[in-house]
Amino acid sequence: xRELITTLANGQTxxxxxxxxxxxxxxISLGAVVLTTVCAVLxxxxxxxxxxxxxxxQDRVGPMYVGGFHGWLxxxxxxxxxxxxxxxxxxxxxxxxxxFAPILVFGATLATFAVLPFGRHYVMSDMNIGILYILxxxxxxxxxxxxxxxxxxxxxxxxxxxxSAAQVVSFEIPASLAILVIIMAVGSMNLGEIVNVQVGGIxxxxxxxxxxxxxxxxxxxxxxxxxxxxxxPFDLPEAESEIVAGFHTEYSGFKWAAFFxxxxxxxxxxxxxxxxxFLGGWSSPFGDFMxxxxxxIFWIFAKAFGLIFVQIWIRWTLPRVRVDQLMYTSWKxxxxxxxxxxxxxxxYMIL
Amino acid sequence: MSLFDxxxxxxxxxxxxxxxxxxxSKNIVHSAVGLLFSFFGxxxxxxxxxxxxxxxVQVLVYVGGILILLLFGVMLTQRITSVDMRTGTxxxxxxxxxxxxxxxxxxRVIRTTSWNIVPEAxxxxxxxxxxxxxxxxxxxxxPFEIVSVLLLAALIGAAFIARKGT
Numbered sequence: 001x002r003e004l005i006t007t008l009a010n011g012q013t014x015x016x017x018x019x020x021x022x023x024x025x026x027x028i029s030l031g032a033v034v035l036t037t038v039c040a041v042l043x044x045x046x047x048x049x050x051x052x053x054x055x056x057x058q059d060r061v062g063p064m065y066v067g068g069f070h071g072w073l074x075x076x077x078x079x080x081x082x083x084x085x086x087x088x089x090x091x092x093x094x095x096x097x098x099x100f101a102p103i104l105v106f107g108a109t110l111a112t113f114a115v116l117p118f119g120r121h122y123v124m125s126d127m128n129i130g131i132l133y134i135l136x137x138x139x140x141x142x143x144x145x146x147x148x149x150x151x152x153x154x155x156x157x158x159x160x161x162x163x164s165a166a167q168v169v170s171f172e173i174p175a176s177l178a179i180l181v182i183i184m185a186v187g188s189m190n191l192g193e194i195v196n197v198q199v200g201g202i203x204x205x206x207x208x209x210x211x212x213x214x215x216x217x218x219x220x221x222x223x224x225x226x227x228x229x230x231x232x233p234f235d236l237p238e239a240e241s242e243i244v245a246g247f248h249t250e251y252s253g254f255k256w257a258a259f260f261x262x263x264x265x266x267x268x269x270x271x272x273x274x275x276x277x278f279l280g281g282w283s284s285p286f287g288d289f290m291x292x293x294x295x296x297i298f299w300i301f302a303k304a305f306g307l308i309f310v311q312i313w314i315r316w317t318l319p320r321v322r323v324d325q326l327m328y329t330s331w332k333x334x335x336x337x338x339x340x341x342x343x344x345x346x347x348y349m350i351l
Numbered sequence: 352m353s354l355f356d357x358x359x360x361x362x363x364x365x366x367x368x369x370x371x372x373x374x375x376s377k378n379i380v381h382s383a384v385g386l387l388f389s390f391f392g393x394x395x396x397x398x399x400x401x402x403x404x405x406x407x408v409q410v411l412v413y414v415g416g417i418l419i420l421l422l423f424g425v426m427l428t429q430r431i432t433s434v435d436m437r438t439g440t441x442x443x444x445x446x447x448x449x450x451x452x453x454x455x456x457x458x459r460v461i462r463t464t465s466w467n468i469v470p471e472a473x474x475x476x477x478x479x480x481x482x483x484x485x486x487x488x489x490x491x492x493x494p495f496e497i498v499s500v501l502l503l504a505a506l507i508g509a510a511f512i513a514r515k516g517t
Binding site for chain 1: 411
């Protein structure tokens with residue numbers, strides 16, 4: 001990003017006459033627009049993928065008509081329908097917060113995209129504490145969820161919001177500890193540097209380093225993020241057989257779509273972070289082969305969607321856990337094992 | 352006025368306005384949202400002052416931890432959300448005295464501290480996370496460890512109090 005600005009500013013284009021501040025503002029705005037679009041499109045792809053994968057797992061075919069080939073336009077049509085739907089706000093809801101909550105959830109999810117490395121040069125903000133920034137910003141999603149549940153003035157919504165908050169706060173701990181393992185192994189919180197040590201093929205991926213502790217950390221990270229994104233088997237906040245639809249029971253139309261987009265964008269985000277930390281990020285698994293610019297985008301997307309596929313696969317395979325089982329998983333299984341991984345990696349590094 | 356000043360005053364105004372919203376609001380959840388924006392304004396000022404690690408930790412701890420805990424507590428407490436809080440002025444004279452006292456103390460501290468100021472021409476961004484990490488593991492190891500023991504004690508104490516009834 002920074003290189004792009006300086007190149008354009010030094011070039012012979014009309015942009016060279018503009019002051020650097022204006023250029024910065026233009027490019028930051030452009031980047032935000034691009035990321036928002038990418039985020040929305042990814043969510044549509046994610047929803048379509050979920051429908052198709054779940055259909056095939058259950059021996060159905062899923063949407064087949066809209067758009068012709070295997071119903072590929074179905075989710076776009078759904079999104080259009082949601083945009084045109086009436087926006088219903090309950091009479092006793094807190095109108096301001098009811099409006100603000102989906103913005104906060106979607107905005108926070110989008111803000112994490114700013115530091116995701118999609119390639120050596122394809123990153124909006126290559127900040128040196130990128131991974132910590134992602135952890136911090138994604139905690140905003142919880143606040144949005146709580147506000148949504150509270151503002152709806154509905155018992156199901158409030159129950160769902162409280163379940164969600166308890167769940168996300170608990171699972172943030174093993175997820176952060178698993179990320180800490182990688183920060184220890186690399187010695188940097190910069191996502192670009194974390195990928196750089198993994199360039200050069202599948203055998204250099206951090207998941208194999210310090211065997212078996214990094215592998216353990218990856219498994220912990222994957223399970224914890226599954227819970228953080230409210231995916232089955234940890235989808236208690238929106239358990240439809242218990243509390244209708246949880247925190248978004250009272251949402252309709254575009255506001256509901258914002259929650260839905262945020263959920264899938266979040267899945268993609270944890271997929272990219274998981275791939276970046278453990279699976280080599282944008283680097284090719286075959287060393288230098290197919291490791292140039294555009295291929296890097298291909299690799300990161302392939303890895304992230306691979307992880308999303310596993311998430312979907314798990315959702316349609318495992319039944320939902322109970323609340324006590326959920327807390328047991330977080331505090332008595334994942335957290336101690338995460339500490340084991342940290343101590344193990346520490347020993348490896350000292351020896 | 353340079354761009355730096357403009358951004359600083361924008362963030363300062365944002366922080367103060369949301370802090371005022373927090374104090375004035377009659378609804379406890381609205382106050383929490385005001386607090387959220389206020390934390391963000393402060394984080395923005397940290398970023399502006401090139402304290403990147405502190406800014407992220409501000410969001411991580413205050414927004415991700417304390418504010419969620421606060422909201423959670425509000426929602427678990429019965430009927431607290433529907434109670435209108437009194438926001439009028441009760442004890443005008445003692446309040447003014449207390450606030451004036453705090454203001455004087457803060458003002459004196461700000462004036463007497465020798466700030467580590469870099470001339471604007473030489474100012475450049477240096478990542479702070481690594482330095483803070485080294486300092487915590489060398490010069491400030493004992494305070495760091497004492498704080499962690501204190502937090503652990505608080506955690507055990509909280510669990511003990513919470514379990515007393517059962």
